[in-house]
Amino acid sequence: MKKLKLVWKILKSTNADKIVISFFIFILFMGFIFELVEPSINSYGDSLWYCFTVVSTIGFGDFYAVTTLGRLLTVLLSFYGIFVIALIPGIVVSFYMEFMKIKANESTATFLEKLEHLEDLSKEELAEISAKVREKKYKM
Template sequence: MKKTRLLKIVLKRTGAIKLLCSYVIVFFAVSVAIWIFEPNITRLFDSIWYCFSVATTIGLGDVLATTLVGRVLSIFLSICSILIIAVVPGVITSYYVESTKLRADESSAKFLDDLERLPELSKEELTELSEKVKKFNRKK
């Protein structure tokens, strides 16, 4: 549950949620258009299935677009799907890297601040600082 929440926050902060929502709208709009224009697709569910196989590049072949409009819409949906598959993981990775850098910078700043105030630190704070340094050295 926590990971799902974090994913939603990342997608919202980066603006990728708008991209995903736009993609879902395009997906269903193309599904409806395919259903309308393709004579061999008689049910909306079949059109959604066809669009799913196009979007995931599976291309099962059980349902095919035969009209020019259907084929153009299929190409459009394929391009949108490829872009989504490329962009969203990149956004998430970029956000993760930036948040990790920020955490490291904050830790470094706190560590340097503690070093500057070394004579003022209590025995407990000095012990804690010493443990952090030992832990840092073990990670290297």
């Protein structure tokens, strides 16, 4: 649950939450349309199930589009689903990379500030800086 809240917070801060919300509204709307145009789909629940199988690319085959309009809408729904599902991990990874870059820059700024004031540092602080420099040197 915590991870889901974090993902939602990231989506909200990047305004991708609007895309996700509009996607779910679109699915609900498409469910209504499929119930009207497809003869094999007899209820709104079945229509939503069909939308889920299309978006998730599972395609169980218990329902399928037979009308031209239904097939076109299925293609549209599947492309939109693939787009949104691919977009979310990209946004989360991008946000994480940006966070790590900021954290690294802050760490570098703190380190450089200490280097600028070497004469004010104690022997323990100098030893700590020396150890960090050796650690960074061998990691590269």
